[in-house]
Amino acid sequence: MSRLPITKTPKVYVGGAFIRSESSRVFPLADAAGNFFANIPQCTRKDLRNAVEAAAKAGPGWAKRTAYNRGQILYRLGEMLEARASELGDALRLGGASKAAAAKEVTASVDRLIYYAGWADKYEQVLGNVNPVAAPYFNFTVTEPMGIVGVIAPDEAPLLALLSLVVPAITSGNTVVALASSAQPYPAIVLGELLATSDLPGSVVNLLTGFRKELVPTFATHTHLRAISAVANADERKALALGAADSVKRTRLLKAEVRTDWFADAAQSLYAIRDYVEFKTIWHPIGA
Amino acid sequence: MFRLLMNAGLSLSLRRLFDEVGTVDCVGIEERVAKYTTRSLKKAAKLWGLRTAVSMVDLTTLEGKDTPGKVASLCAKALHPSDDPTVPQVAAVCVYPAMVRHARRALGSDTAVRIASVATAFPSGQAPLKTRLAEVRAAVADGADEIDMVINRGAFLAGDLAEVSDEIAAVVQTCGQATLKVILEVSELESYDNIRAASFLAMRVIRPGDFIKTSTGKTSLNATLGNNQVMLEAIRDHYLDTGVAISMKPAGGIRTAKQALQFLIAVKETLGDAWLTNERYRFGASSLLNDLLRQIEKERTGAYQAPYYFSEAAESY
Numbered sequence: 131m132s133r134l135p136i137t138k139t140p141k142v143y144v145g146g147a148f149i150r151s152e153s154s155r156v157f158p159l160a161d162a163a164g165n166f167f168a169n170i171p172q173c174t175r176k177d178l179r180n181a182v183e184a185a186a187k188a189g190p191g192w193a194k195r196t197a198y199n200r201g202q203i204l205y206r207l208g209e210m211l212e213a214r215a216s217e218l219g220d221a222l223r224l225g226g227a228s229k230a231a232a233a234k235e236v237t238a239s240v241d242r243l244i245y246y247a248g249w250a251d252k253y254e255q256v257l258g259n260v261n262p263v264a265a266p267y268f269n270f271t272v273t274e275p276m277g278i279v280g281v282i283a284p285d286e287a288p289l290l291a292l293l294s295l296v297v298p299a300i301t302s303g304n305t306v307v308a309l310a311s312s313a314q315p316y317p318a319i320v321l322g323e324l325l326a327t328s329d330l331p332g333s334v335v336n337l338l339t340g341f342r343k344e345l346v347p348t349f350a351t352h353t354h355l356r357a358i359s360a361v362a363n364a365d366e367r368k369a370l371a372l373g374a375a376d377s378v379k380r381t382r383l384l385k386a387e388v389r390t391d392w393f394a395d396a397a398q399s400l401y402a403i404r405d406y407v408e409f410k411t412i413w414h415p416i417g418a
Numbered sequence: 419m420f421r422l423l424m425n426a427g428l429s430l431s432l433r434r435l436f437d438e439v440g441t442v443d444c445v446g447i448e449e450r451v452a453k454y455t456t457r458s459l460k461k462a463a464k465l466w467g468l469r470t471a472v473s474m475v476d477l478t479t480l481e482g483k484d485t486p487g488k489v490a491s492l493c494a495k496a497l498h499p500s501d502d503p504t505v506p507q508v509a510a511v512c513v514y515p516a517m518v519r520h521a522r523r524a525l526g527s528d529t530a531v532r533i534a535s536v537a538t539a540f541p542s543g544q545a546p547l548k549t550r551l552a553e554v555r556a557a558v559a560d561g562a563d564e565i566d567m568v569i570n571r572g573a574f575l576a577g578d579l580a581e582v583s584d585e586i587a588a589v590v591q592t593c594g595q596a597t598l599k600v601i602l603e604v605s606e607l608e609s610y611d612n613i614r615a616a617s618f619l620a621m622r623v624i625r626p627g628d629f630i631k632t633s634t635g636k637t638s639l640n641a642t643l644g645n646n647q648v649m650l651e652a653i654r655d656h657y658l659d660t661g662v663a664i665s666m667k668p669a670g671g672i673r674t675a676k677q678a679l680q681f682l683i684a685v686k687e688t689l690g691d692a693w694l695t696n697e698r699y700r701f702g703a704s705s706l707l708n709d710l711l712r713q714i715e716k717e718r719t720g721a722y723q724a725p726y727y728f729s730e731a732a733e734s735y
Contacts, residue, residue: 179722186725351721377721 143322145184146332188333193303201250275303282360298402429577493524640670669702
């Protein structure tokens with residue numbers, strides 16, 4: 131007996147749930163051969179706003195987790211990716227990647243998660259400090275997460291680059307609202323399904339799909355986003371810098387015109403974690 | 419069949435009241451209010467709605483940990499919610515009777531912001547009538563312009579309707595010049611039919627310009643579009659019968675500007691523009707004002723605002 135095909139409706143992972151865009155709009159995604167593959171949610175600025183509200187709710191709980199626990203959860207997410215490597219590989223091959231290239235990107239993505247999982251309970255030792263002061267005080271500098279970080283991912287390496295931007299931000303207890311690649315959004319859809327089955331609390335990472343042109347201005351001006359991490363072209367960088375100046379947010383903008391090697395060791399760093407923490411200095415009397 | 423079963427345990431007096439005032443089509447109400455959430459308010463209309471909602475807020479603090487200082491800062495916020503000159507003052511502050519004199523000192527006597535006080539053994543109402551009336555008297559003497567009373571739900575559910583209305587009448591008398599708001603505590607009335615019946619019971623004894631109010635905000639279920647609608651329709655039917663305009667105050671659980679606009683749509687579509695003023699409609703809320711200000715600022719600047727710009731609790735992320 132012939133069986134009707136059961137095709138998946140791609141939905142974005144926002145607020146710990148799989149949702150369609152509030153606008154109900156979608157855009158068609160074709161595979162590498164040009165055949166229709168699926169309709170992808172075309173998220174709007176209202177979806178972004180809702181995602182930020184969700185991220186704000188999840189933030190305090192995530193930041194209160196012990197660093198060790200955050201490391202365990204990131205490692206667990208790595209395990210999830212490893213177990214579903216073939217599905218992720220298929221998602222990457224939709225964009226035209228060869229089988230070998232797709233496998234290489236998935237492996238690098240898992241390694242990147244493990245890398246930051248390792249840093250989770252160690253970055254504080256390196257970034258924090260006990261400062262010498264000429265008075266009977268302990269003087270500590272410690273880090274705190276900033277809050278909600280906006281991420282705008284590039285088209286190349288749609289899985290690895292997205293994770294390379296998202297993971298260092300959440301390692302220190304930030305929450306993230308990310309816009310996946312517009313050209314290759316499907317790996318982010320699958321990643322959302324993995325996030326939902328990992329131990330990461332819902333709403334800590336919110337993944338949107340849609341068009342940069344519609345969403346970049348809102349990323350720029352939304353005052354609840356404390357920082358922006360984006361790969362952007364000159365116009366977008368200008369819009370982001372202007373909006374960030376008005377709303378006093380930190381920016382870490384990579385140039386889309388300059389090719390970034392996401393596989394390189396340089397694409398992962400302690401300093402990517404440092405970019406999304408605030409430093410707090412505490413004076414504590416030593417006593418008699 | 420369902421109605422028969424539902425009414426099987428009813429007292430005769432309550433059943434008589436149902437026959438008099440009519441019952442509520444539960445499914446119809448739910449369907450009706452579901453439509454309110456689909457209206458699209460944009461730009462000028464939205465801004466008008468947001469500002470009107472600000473002017474209808476009874477800015478409330480009803481906690482055991484209230485202090486004179488906290489009440490004073492609440493009053494400052496009520497007088498001057500925002501630096502934006504287009505934002506009106508709120509309608510009233512709502513405090514416990516012991517805090518009325520502190521609110522009066524903070525607001526002064528020459529102000530449009532009124533002082534509302536919950537009296538009558540709020541929120542349970544389980545105190546002797548004499549004690550409840552003494553509380554009302556004390557609140558009015560301390561300078562309260564409005565009294566929020568709770569009805570005797572125990573007596574209502576037991577079918578002792580005369581007792582319920584006599585008590586409301588006694589409070590009306592004790593209030594003097596002060597406006598009265600009668601809290602039905604809808605979550606404890608258990609059905610839309612009861613909410614409608616209790617609304618009529620209250621409306622027959624209170625004065626024009628007095629309020630009926632959904633809830634204390636101290637129970638699990640508070641103001642919803644559904645019970646708001648039942649009460650608005652009761653007010654409409656009472657107005658058409660008698661020509662007496664009763665005011666309405668939903669309270670508890672209204673935290674977002676979006677919800678507030680949906681309630682205003684319900685008012686507009688059920689009672690009309692005459693009720694879209696703070697003499698006829700109020701919101702009892704503590705955190706709603708901040709969200710209204712946030713959305714007004716969003717409309718002004720075009721940028722989504724962070725809640726911590728609006729005197730939100732310091733720990734907000």
